[in-house]
Amino acid sequence: MPMFWLQKVSVRSPENPEQKLIITLLSHQLLLRPPPAGYFYRDKLKPHNQYTSIPMSEVQLERPTRPCDRCRKRKTKCVFESGQEKCYLCKMSHQICEFNLPPLKKKRKAKSPSATDISANGMSIKKDSPGSPIPDDPKHVELPKYFFRLEGNNEFDQYIFGSLLDSNSIELYPVESIKRTILTSNGTIFLQAEGNMEDVEERKVEIEKINQIIGNVGPKLVALYFRIVHTSFPILSKNKFLEEYTEDQGHISPCLLSCLYLFALNWWSFDSDLSIETKPSQKEIEVLAEANFYREIKKPMISTVQAGLLLIQHQSFRDRYDNPCDCWPHQSAVYACAQSLGLNKDCSSWNIPVWEKSLRRRLSWGLYVQEKWLSFTSDKRSHIDSKDWTVGDLDPIKDFEDFKETEMESENIIDGKIDLEIGKTLFLQKVELTKIVNEILLRLHSEEAKSVLNCLPVQDPLLSLKKTLEYIKPLQIRLTAWESRLPTNLVIETNVSRGFISGAPNIYISNFSAQVSVLRPVLRILSSIRESKLLVDKEFIGIRDIVYNKCMTILEKFIKFLSELRAEHLQTFWYTSARNGLSNIVVFEFLLALVSKNKAELDNCLDKIEESVWKLKLNNKNAEFFSHAISWWNILKKHLTFKLENFVFYNEGNIGENRIENGKIKDELIYEDPNIGNSLTNPMDRAQTIGNESYLSPEYFNIDSMDNFIFTYQNGE
Template sequence: MSESPKPKLSRPDRPCDSCRKRKSRCVFEDDSAICFLCKFHNFQCEFNLPPLQKKKKKNESTPTKPPKQSKVPVVTPTLHTYYLGGNNEFDGVIFKDLLPNPEIDLNPVGSRYVIKRKIRKQAGDLFLEVEGSIEDVEYDKQQIQKISEFVGDSGPGLVSLYFRFVHGTFPIISEKNFLENYKKDINLIDPCLLACLYLFALNWWSLSLDLSGLIQPSQSELEKIAETIFYKKLKTPTLSTIQAGLLLIQHQSFRDKYDNPSNCWPIQSALWGAAQCLGLNRDPCNYNIPEWQKSLRKRISWAIYVQEKWFCITVDKSSHINDDDWTVGDLDEFKDFTDSEVSANGGTNTLEGRIDESMGIKLFLEKIELSKLADVILKELCSLKSKQYFDNLEISDPVTQLKSILNKIKPLQIHLTNWESQLPKVLLIEQNIERGLISGAPNIYISNFSAQITILRPVLRLLSKIKNQQKVVDREFMGIRDIVFNRCIIIFENILRFVNELKAEHLQTFWYTSARVGFSYIVIFGYYLALISKNSTEYNKCIELLENYVWKLKINNKNAEFFSHSILWWSQLNKLLKNVGNHGYNFEEETLSEPEIMPPSVPSGNFLSPHLFNLDSIEDFIMNFHS
């Protein structure tokens, strides 16, 4: 008996509600109850809206009672909220203390604006709420459509990649809020944030099974779209603008064409200006907003702080963020990350190739603490006045000047040692990584090495200057120099142990902006050690360490393409070394043999231990030399 043919699905002869709103063609695949676009965007494919009335012909008479029309959804413009200082036209006493209402409608005399403006009080702070225009809403919808057409079917896969690889260690987005809006209506997402999120997620395209069979969108073309929207949004920023800017800078700082990281500094500067407009430098704990929004604001604020401080170190710029204009409280490991949890049903916690959530939170918090130390380093060693101090040091008395610099950097080393001693064990790179997980621990290590090298730079520069100018030195100076040199060799050997520990689970992680330059800092560090070497034995030791380090970067370069930046730096500096004479120090007692101070042995186990990074005090230098 032959099977009877399946009855065809009966559908209204009109587009579904979602396609009608989008003014899109409503296309059904064979035997599918959901149209193609609703299936792609995970929408409900419904036909609740009544059919559109056909246009009447001129000879048709108008009925006495028009049919009832369904309510058309009202387009809600974006509400922009800006922080008001209180020392300008919006005087704090007038608007905060004398006016009793928490909300004040505002229309200044001679204002060109016809949009709604309102002053709102928030826990002693004043904010100006400005309603966006309908034109801006239409612009956002057009850009969303443009972005969606550009990435095609890969959109959901890119979102999944982002929350698997980035969000765990860089939690600047509310995962729950974003995913709910993304599934409900993609137009609820800011186009600038969507473009930058897609752009950044493309870096992990090859690790997605869902995307492997699709054609990868052009990253450079998507970047142009993201840049255009971002620069337009900077005029009227929202939290989404700041989130997008953080990701855009993060992406561009790793691009090969940006060999000079200063190219991103103007964008970072503008981003901080926009953040100030939104009051992100202020503590929101007492604001009358939901708890998850308070936590999100704090996480975004600290993400800007982290990116700014390390940017300043890597591009040698002064930070815009200062303690006098910063009241954001510390993040709570449990309370301030609850909106990052997602349900197991369709969430990212069930996918392979993700970062452990608890580890990611600890890494973000430790990165913040290390960034606070970076702020102190910037003030003490990298400011214009500090650099002038070091440059103007008279080297007529080498021992005195060497001790002076060592005394200046000692508090920074103690600060760094105290931070290291409290580092959670989960962030140690030697820890085994469970199958299916990746580790962001290398971010902590490369930041630590960058901080250590930055602290030691003034010492290495002075030693190089004294040697290059052939200043006469005595045995006390050489004894201190030997201890400094040997301690630096230990640091370099620990760096080699670090790069030897790097696995694919480390290399495929999210890397903070400073990591790219941080690896090249190590090349600069090794170069300085070669410059201050006192004989061919030390010189050859430095070159051997450098070549071993660069070799490890080369064999891992496929999994971490930004290593090529450091490899090229070594290629350039290696040419310069050939032009540098390997002469020794001008020692005043040449007839006496110099004492050979052997470096202490490196203990096995955790090589990120405090005592390996803390140079001896001045008293220990002298004591060790005379003993």
């Protein structure tokens, strides 16, 4: 051991400058040389009146209080027996007991957001001492900051204020004593409004109300939420939330906290410790969650959007919204808050942390998924315009860097969790499918599209059928192409590993719902032609047979899907679209029965429908929302019985009697592609532009045999 480590130096405040200089240099020499690995000197600077050399026997070495490297990695207690140089674990495994790893980094204290830093907490309250509770003294409480993204077409003209923001901020006159500031971040302008003490006190009061209902089971519920919900619907930042939850709940939105608890209570029995406790009242938490949501939308934060999405999810499955359109005003309010916060814009160039950019993108696409599917199932016009949506696509790696388990979570077998990779894949595939659903909304559900479809010439059955099939063909291509690329880890597993539940069924119900939605206009045409008793020829019946067989194939796949479901698939997190997606399939089955061409076909179809409803009833015990589709079928069954009393099959004959002049009909249906801005009048051009695949490629077209069938009849074969 070097001799300079055997010198202990200290002085009694020397007054001689030369002596002070010598001591300083010698102290630096000592400090620049590290001691032996794993050891440090006790009382390195000990008061003494002279420099001395200390014998080796008198050097006092002391082990650090932290565990050795091996025990730290295993997260076990490091135990030393008296007089031993190795800990118990290293001694038993015949390993070297080392202390070479650097000490664990302390959590960095949260830095107060700068003028252009937009906190993902929804502009959280700043703290004098990060990590400490909010002080009661108003003089030491910095008020919350609320940010609103400013567009150019208002009094905050971007050209005027953008040129004035050299200092990155402009103070405005206060409104009702509220301090206001205009900020800029790489060309994007925000209005910052400072809250008041009432906001702080009100938040504390609401948090106390929530905790009084939940009691001491809060941490368990938070763990349940992140194991099940967050895995498939990652609209929160797990690390950020847990940091605020453990350090100071006063900085968490009461609405978000109540919604998180509300959702986690659905899996109360999945935790062995919770299952023996008295379950808190979901109704009381729901009342608080809804009241806090409508209070917070006046000053929206990121957490307001997160809470709003969860609240709609919960209430949709608990029959709080009896009809799909009941939750539409609520969803509209959530999107309005998102627009105020700029969640519909690309944030890649904003002056915010990298983790927050990832969070914003995930939250934006989570909002997109829920809004589009609610629009899809409630037949309402979507508020999200593709021309006003500039959010970048999700990166499976960069945007999910914080999407991982701790070492303890991955090693322990915990009842009730969704595999992280499956959950991430599910979310990404749901986003891609939703983009296709957006095309379905524009092409089939918009008022313009409905008017075009309603103008089809019913008097010419064959032409009406062909035009409708041509109109939906690009959507069929896109759906089939998406399905062909579905990752293998979303296949319905026959055996789910112990402790896991699967979220994969979500994507199947969504896929079935999208497919039947595309085919429903064709079934309506076929049904209306049958009821009108118009003459149809062999070519019409041949095309009808192909469509009918395709629809029956979808129904059989749906029955097979229901048969493969287990409790591990059913007691999972379900997207809002699942509940009404099942009822859409029931409506499709009703329409399918009405296009039968003979009694044998009708009886077979009714038998398949009853089988699918029976499967729904069997699975209803583990997924209560299945009862909505069952009850809806019971309603439709009465109407179907009424229609079947006077059921007349297709009237086959010479269709020349009801043909009309082709000149009186539009040659093509017009489709406006919002991404291109052009009218694509040619079906082949539409299919190639929207589907990016070959128009007649069998692997991308579900009813490709129809083309061959028409070709055969046109050539008289």
